[in-house]
Amino acid sequence: MHINRIFLLLLFTGLLSVLACQKENPPQPDEKDPEPELDLIQPAENPIFIMPGDTLQLEARTEVTWSTSGGNLSAQGRFIAPILPGVFVVRAVSRQDTSIQAQRTIVVSTHASTFRDMRQGGHIIYFRHTTARAGTDSFSATIPQWWKSCDSTIARQLSPEGYVEAQEIGQAIKNLQLPIGKAISSEFCRCIETIAFMRLDLSIETTPAITFEIYGENDRYQRLLNLAAAQPLNDKLTLMSGHLFPNNSGGPPLQQGDAAIYRQTPNGGPVQFVKIIPLRDWTRLRGS
Numbered sequence: 001m002h003i004n005r006i007f008l009l010l011l012f013t014g015l016l017s018v019l020a021c022q023k024e025n026p027p028q029p030d031e032k033d034p035e036p037e038l039d040l041i042q043p044a045e046n047p048i049f050i051m052p053g054d055t056l057q058l059e060a061r062t063e064v065t066w067s068t069s070g071g072n073l074s075a076q077g078r079f080i081a082p083i084l085p086g087v088f089v090v091r092a093v094s095r096q097d098t099s100i101q102a103q104r105t106i107v108v109s110t111h112a113s114t115f116r117d118m119r120q121g122g123h124i125i126y127f128r129h130t131t132a133r134a135g136t137d138s139f140s141a142t143i144p145q146w147w148k149s150c151d152s153t154i155a156r157q158l159s160p161e162g163y164v165e166a167q168e169i170g171q172a173i174k175n176l177q178l179p180i181g182k183a184i185s186s187e188f189c190r191c192i193e194t195i196a197f198m199r200l201d202l203s204i205e206t207t208p209a210i211t212f213e214i215y216g217e218n219d220r221y222q223r224l225l226n227l228a229a230a231q232p233l234n235d236k237l238t239l240m241s242g243h244l245f246p247n248n249s250g251g252p253p254l255q256q257g258d259a260a261i262y263r264q265t266p267n268g269g270p271v272q273f274v275k276i277i278p279l280r281d282w283t284r285l286r287g288s
Contacts, residue, residue: 040064040102041092047105047177049112052083056106064092064101069288071106081108085284087175107176109285111277114261115176121235124228124262124271125178126210128244128254129186129194130169130279131162139213147214150189158190163197165257165279170198172285181236184227186211191241202239210242221249228271233264252276 042059050056058066058077066073070088072080079090085108094100109115117123135152149155158166173180183202185191188211195204208215209223224242231238245251252260257279262271 040094040100041090041104045104047087047107047175049107049109049116050081051110051112052081052085052108054081054108055079056081058090058092058104060092062100063095065095067091067093071108079106081106085109085281087172087285087287105175107285109281111275111281114274114277115178117263118178118237118261119176121179121181121237122233122264123274124231124238124240124264125180126224126228126240126242126254126260126262127169127194128256128258129158129162129188129191129241130165130257131159132156132190132256133159133162137212145187147188147211150193155188156190158193158197162190162194162256165283166194166197167199168283168286169257169279170200171287172282173198173200175285175287179236180239181234182231183239183241184210185241186243187214188212188243191243194241195239200239210240212243217246218249221245221251224251225271228262228264229268231264233266233268255279257282 040060040062042061048056056079058079060077066075066077068079068088068090070086071082073090077092088106088108089103090106091103092101107115118125134157135155137156138146138154141154143149143154146154150157180200180202183195183200183204185195185204185206187206187208192204192206195202207227209227210220228238228240244254252273254260254276255278259277259282261274261277263274264271
């Protein structure tokens with residue numbers, strides 16, 4: 001009997017120690033659990049890509065007040081996209097606790113499915129440089145590497161509108177949250193500056209492969225395809241800036257500021273042309 005009382009006393013003492021320890025060191029929440037604000041809106045995808053005129057039903061896990069920066073949004077979270085492309089922000093605020101709120105960026109574009117695919121990486125974006133009307137190229141110049149000059153009396157440069165277009169493309173890329181991992185340019189200043197003025201905080205490599213006329217024209221489009229195929233296939237995108245392609249080369253007919261999209265294939269296989277995304281379809285997604 002005496003032994004049993006001692007055992008119970010020790011057990012009780014141990015239980016008190018455990019409870020005290022738990023009080024001093026309460027269990028920490030699992031860091032992987034999302035904050036309440038993050039799962040307030042469904043779908044959880046952000047940004048959300050839809051076509052012009054499409055309808056998207058948003059759901060909230062509690063009673064909320066909905067608002068939007070554009071498009072048509074009902075009190076029940078039914079978003080109707082406008083006909084014109086754009087980037088819109090939808091916000092939900094809890095009616096019970098206004099500190100609980102969340103938002104989704106909705107990208108309305110005819111290229112919605114392509115942008116969604118590009119968000120996963122595995123693509124090449126080849127831009128023809130933006131508008132360049134300042135100066136002319138001096139192919140007969142004796143100045144060493146004249147094509148690398150940013151002087152409009154020596155080589156053709158971006159015009160004022162070209163700099164603005166590059167900035168707007170860069171803002172669109174940020175709004176789309178495209179994961180750019182690498183930037184490669186022609187050696188011409190106008191191509192380098194097209195990427196530089198996107199302001200994506202990227203190091204820019206230059207290469208003869210996509211440099212206009214200087215290293216030969218007959219196979220320049222094939223050189224681009226070879227360069228694109230040589231890029232690592234991962235969850236990032238490779239951004240390139242070059243020129244129009246030679247006639248009869250098979251290259252897509254790009255206007256200044258347009259982009260050709262290529263899908264990469266495993267094991268360094270040939271890239272697959274997807275489509276052209278015109279300049280205007282980038283600048284319309286620059287946001288307000």
